[in-house]
Amino acid sequence: MTSGWALSEGIEPTDELLDLIKEVSSVSILAGAGAGKTEFLAQKANYLLQTGICPWPKRILCLSTKKEAQVNIKERIMKRCGATGNRFDSYTFDAFCKSIVDRFKNVLPVKDRPDKGYDIEFEQKNSNGKDKISFNDIRTLAIRIIKTRPDIAKIFSVSYSHVFVDEFQDTRFDQYELLKLLFQNNNTVMNAVGDINQSIMLWADASPTVFNDFRRDFSAKDKFLLKNYRSSNEIQDVLTCFVNFIQSSNSSITVNKKPKNCSIHVYNNEYEEADNLVQKLNGMIDSGINEKEICVLTKQQSSLYTSVLRDKLTQVGINNLDMTELQDALKEPLGKFFACLFRIYTDKSHSSYNEFCELYLELNNVVRGDEQESKLINKISDLISMYKLEIDEDPSVDCILSKINKILKFIGWSKFISKWGQYKSKLFRDKLWNKLESHLRYTIDITNSLPEASKMFVAENCIHIMNIHKSKGLEYKVVIFLGVEDQAFWKYSSENFEDKCAIYVALSRAKQEIIISTSRHRSFRCNARRDDSISNYKKVKEIYDFLLKNCLFTLTKYEK
Template identity: 30%
Template sequence: MVTRINPCEWKPQGVDDLEPNAWEGLRENKQHAAVLAGAGAGKTEFLAQKAAYLLQTGICSDPNRILAISFKNDAARVLKERVNLRCAPEQSRRFESFTYDGFTKFLLDRFRLAIPEPYAPPPDYNIYFPNKGTFQEFLNNQKIRGVNVYQLQKDIANLPLPAGQHNYLALKSYWQCRLTSDEVALSFQMINRLIEYLIRSNPNIKHALRSTYPFVFLDEFQDTTSPQYELLKFIFLESNSLITAVGDDKQQIMGWAGALPEAFNVFNQDFGAKNFDLVSNWRSHPELVSMQHAIAQMITPGLTQPEAKNTKNMKGDVAAIWGYSDRNDEIQGVSNWISEQINSGTKAHELAILVRTHADKLEVEIAPHLLNKGISIRNVARIVDGIAIQDILTEKLTTIILPFLYLGVLERSPENWNRALISLCALEGVDFVDERAHSQQQDRLQYFSRLLRQDLSNGNFHKGRINPTISSILAFLTEDAIRSSISEYKQDRDYNRVLNGIVSLLEECADCSSSWLEALDRFQGVDQVPLMTIHKSKGLEFQTIIFFGLDAKTWWSLTPDNPEELRSFFVAFTRAKQSTFFTSCSQTGNPVTWIEEILTSVGVNKLAGPGCEN
């Protein structure tokens, strides 16, 4: 049994110390907390440390749990992994990390039958992602006229059930069609409304959630949508559950997707939260932070500059606007520069290319130039067998399978051993307090990993071995155990989509690899230049950022009075640990003069781009 630590004696794990405001926010367990944390402030680390503090001191005692809700899959995964590293297994199992959509789907799968008729979906419902065309097709098929497509989409996401109470034919018909079709398919917006209706109709479920989760973490809170926030408020407002909301209004870039305006102000008004400002930037060095702060002040005038905690370890410009007159010169010049950096020792996966939109178009242009130099590019939004690469890498099934594959390849790998053992025990329902059962699972894992290592070391490596190897791992773990313990995989379609994506991406990596280890590393993007949009880069960091397209055509809506576009620009700028470079090609569009003036005033000079200095 794990011994509790006195709160006064508790110390952070994995870091030397926390800044004073982080200590205060971490120890606050009497009222709700709003933690304002700018770029590089360590939002995920703060939440991981607070979880460790609550669990290890017994403030969140067994059987109570901590509910953490993040905006993106990879953020939820990373937060869970960090808690696993800092806490004993019997403690970390009481930390539940979801996305908003994952949490509502979990509730739907668990309490589906308690939803009042006729809104309870069948057990084999599917998830779908509607767009404007989907809603227009519905209206045409139903011969409904005079309804604005965008308004219908908004009403589906926001109006409470039952739909009939609104005297709104299109809304009522839409729900009826979705729930009575041969293959019922629900969007996550619909699932949100179903869960609100479920809890409103069943007060005991609301009471159970409040009792189970005395502590709730909300990561990247600024991107929470209005329906998501209203659901959380409906569950936890005026309860004993304490919410810690963490985020940064300067990085709210999901307004187009319905992000709650002035999210922290709304939260403070509703919950009376105590505010804590994290003032450190652990990502970027002082020179870069000073440049980023010029943009931050345009978003929030009078803002105090963060204290940079990273150190500069490079020579030359840390930021510049690279000017080009020809698109081909721009592509060729940047490709050559990337090649030079890699040849000088920089890892390819630490050099990220960002674009505002249409990463696939830039991939077509620049990938052949890089490939000629032996450099691979990875467009994280590229679809492989029906699922984006970035989504494959953050799926729970991936995080289960990968450690076993590495155990089959590496003679010793303590980190992957621990991850595999945690997954195995969780799937087998083994309590880590039960030493005998835990020891049995260790023996099982040791035996299986030895057999797997023998199998993978025999014969030539080729992609035909991927599927049988993954099948053997799933047979050892049992797919039924995986699918019953992870709500997202209860439906055949959802599970098979992810599994097929994992297999297909690994097979693709195997085609250009000479060993299992090389294929696994390629699968995770090692030694490949990542390419992504700003929205996909949120929460990530790289040594160097190259932002393609700082021009008025690409950034047609970047104006001083458009805060969301300015926040997008700020997010792009703040992904870098050491350097950021913007390309501006006159063939593509005119310069964004006002933003260039701000940047040059803080030392971001406009220079002839690499390859056209002469």
């Protein structure tokens, strides 16, 4: 039954990969940076669905820590599998827990049961356990429901023949407890995929022993996925070397050859830093590198660490966006509808129109070729065309926002709420809308034309700026890692696994070039209460020492 199956486009058919795809037991997969973890999951799902190993009506469940990872894997599955991809359920852990609570909350005592139509609170202090619930509460309630009624777990184990857990190293203690309650000691095959050297979410209660626990609790085999499809050979060499540093700061392993495109730059202040980096970035863009292929990463507080650099980039006409807060908004279904409509209204974008139609059909549970397709698409297309003519007459920000809002009202919030549970919260909807509106106003204000603004809205024509933890799964030709100083790595020590992993994540986003930038002085760290503007390097010295002595980075110091 499996003999006629072959890998679809998107990944190199190595023996290592094919062995993993066809593995029938539960597995713990340790993958290297750039090894194609997400594409592997897409190909594995394609194999299970197309060959009938996951037979109808069985389904595959995929759980991710982050929203962007959840969206990415679902999109790849639909591309690989077509209609059979509808039997692939992709959730974030939080969304999955929420679905359990929403379906089965009535098994809880009335006094502990959240209200119907409760709002999600992102800060625990705002939760009251009734009409305002935090995600910590959601996870706790989901676990309590399964413990109260173990028979509910049977529903999930019967429904799902296979479970994928992406970015497994970031799994929290409570999330792992839920996995055990639902899928331990039954016939569900578990695939846990992650990189132990990217475990940067220990601050979020991720379990540092989760791989060992998984092997024990699910009798899982150890497998490896190591080939790097992302980075150049010299950066792969650096990453391999740095893995040894994560394991031991005293590692004597060195790179095979001095990398030409890996460097450290030490500036006197953030203004000198900005001037020099902008000069470098201008040269890169002039050489043909697209702005969106460049990323500036910081350990934390990206808006503060890059403020001077961003101002300088804007002054010289280089578009840039801080994606740290924006990324999640653009990945939301509302964010996608919003972006498509902005592009359709202001630019001749066939791809945005096609994406809008796909989203609209998905929202209405209609597939391509269905008899309802033409009626749905024609009606809303006529409305969009009418509003586009009105925008041509009045291309103001307020007019564009008004027409986006009118289309969304025509679609109906009730459909959003029915399809995506997070939109039950009016507070969530309002916050998301305000963020998207503010971003749209900014892009129009900062660019010279509406078509350029619509591209910048989705970060197509600008340098990306973000904190490290938002960069996982992304890749860029050039990565500038800015602010490697004690003040940013204030918890760093030789034993601090989390911070070492964060550095690895930053380095492994790069395909061609890594620039590490530090400034001896940063003005934003000085305020009325404390002057911490002088950068300290006592904690991070061993990082620089290893990159210079073992990874053979080139060092440039700018004289005082």
